[in-house]
Amino acid sequence: MQTRGDGPILLTRHLLGIESLSVGEIEGLLDLARDYAVLNRAVAKKQALLRGRTLINLFFEASTRTQSSFELAGKRLGADVLNMSVRTSSVSKGETLIDTATTLNAMRPDILVVRHQDSGAAELLARKLDCCVVNAGDGSHEHPTQALLDALTIRRRRGSLEGLIVAICGDILHSRVARSNIGLLTKLGARVRVVAPRTLLPPDVDRLGVEVFTDMNEGLDGADIVMMLRLQLERMTGAFVPSTREYFRFYGLDRAKLRRAKPGALVMHPGPMNRGVEIDSVIADDIEVSVIQEQVEMGVAIRMAVLDALARGLPQEGANAP
């Protein structure tokens, strides 16, 4: 391949979260993804790097963009991709997660991408499976590839994250995107703020090395990046916030609030958006400030980089023949 050499980038077999990654590993992945982003704009996008490898996308939670992003990344690298959507409610669980893992293990995949509604699910699978495990979101814990693609997007626009002020706004309490981003951005030297009403702030969140704001205008003051989070309407209304219109009034991103941020500040959102709830449509669609589409594009590049990096640790042909 024409990108960076094929030396090791990750020190572990799995990508379970940002917390366990070093700055060197993160930068290695971002550099690799930058090259894949270039490749993805070429006419011929297909690589043979993962030819003969099997990638299983195991999604216990519905997801359109993350699942298709991993699928495309796997296919562009030449892997055989199997998508499995498992709908289980916590009440009607017949088979345990570990049973599912053992069954999949017997199919001998090389890489398993997993999304699950419970925190710790990816780590549990990693302990029980022989293959590489990529966490595509576990409960309210981590979503490492989202944080990596956000960092890649910021780096492309700003060159570096060092010293940038990033305001993460919205449902911090339930957000794995927030936790992974807090970890990654602080590791790369950004100053991270979280902005939310008290009911959506996790206890002791300041211990994660962030500044905490309950007033969005103050939280956005002088920010370089405004990262909006999705409000999970089905669980939130009435329980954590009284109504969507009240939420939009105080925590929805509109022109007036955005004016408090630095001129030229970037607006990000992991999607899917609730227009008129956490973000005004005018902002979401304003190509001068919104990099939401670029985030999706970088998503594929990041996932290719992650698969590439993990494949470097897989046994090579002939190395361990039975």
Place this chain on the structure above:
Amino acid sequence: MMRTAFLNARLIDPASGLDARGALLVENEKIVDWGPRLFNDADPSDAEIVDCGGRALAPGLIDMRVFTGEPGSEHRETLESASRAAAAGGVTTMIVMPNTDPVIDEPSLVDFIKRRAAATASVRVAPMGALTRGLQGQVMAEIGLLMEAGAIAFTDGDRTIANARLMRRALAYASTFGALVVGHAEDPDLSQGAAMNEGEFATRLGLPAAPTAAETIIVERDIRLVELTGARFHIAQISCRDSLDVVAAAKARGIPITCGVSAHHLALNELDIGSYRSFLKVKPPLRSEADRAAMVEGVASGQIDVIVSSHDPQAADTKRQTFAQAAFGAVGLETLLPAALGIYHCGQATLAHVVGTMTAAPADILGLEAGRLAKGALADLVIFDPDEPFVLDAAKLHSRARNTCFDGRRFQGRVHMTYVGGRRVFDSAADTDG
């Protein structure tokens, strides 16, 4: 007539505070003599001799909080398998919870437990009856009839009665019969869906969590209701400093309440959950290190009266889940003593004091004869080496379930022999599992 002489023992009698070398003589199922001078001059010629080799000889332990699966979930634990675990842990009396299927809310079911235990269990078993029918927290159970049938106390086990009016009436009604009520302190609304203790660690793990206030609020409420009703009341488990302070203040006001703590909450804190170890998901949840230290302090000062195992066997399929979905509970009968002895080894309390929280103290609260060394007392005894180190191996537990918090843990304090009514029910030298 069967006589057994225990020689060369370190006698521990928490009721009198005695900790001295001596001997003890058992005739049939009772202690007939004991003391530092017994058999000083000559060994008894007509008795079986048990040389304790300087190890501790104490009253058998009384565990006030044991969940089993019988009836209804025998795959988790039967009275028989729990009793083998108890015997291996030096526990000679298990107080079993009514949280079974069916719930122990019927006199005939109290009778079932008693007869079943007599037929299968190797240690004494006393059932608590349900405080409300079906543990539903809506209608009082037949406290009088259950008591007549032999229920030793009344509780909804690991459920809190959310309705304060019902709790008040249950306490008042129970006091009519002088019945002991045992409460679980966990506000069901505040702790709904919670898998662990609220705080920085739960935030990092992204797990749903409940604050310690969920416990303390109920501790406060129930103490107020006891003041109103004058009932005999025991809080099954507390787990945080705030609850301890509330209990201590109530005791200082002269309110006759008592409380317990589990050995898990003395030996572990929330960080031991590490990478989502579901075997450490217990009720109440493991707390911060400051709260754990407060529990140790509470036992040492006597504000916390008893240490329990909160033995709660769970099958592998309900534990081998993600942390949020995994069942609550951990087995504990076999680790109760060594986990509790940590307090003694750290120099925070004497051996007699620690043993007292598992013998004389629960006996006093429950109105049992057991739990002390005395002439004429039942010969329920445990011989243990308080200092002997060992590494816990979950595979060697006697319980039917292996969901221990302590697999691989280094402990000091090993049970060697257990006697119930003068009969040996456990001997580490003959134990094929241990």
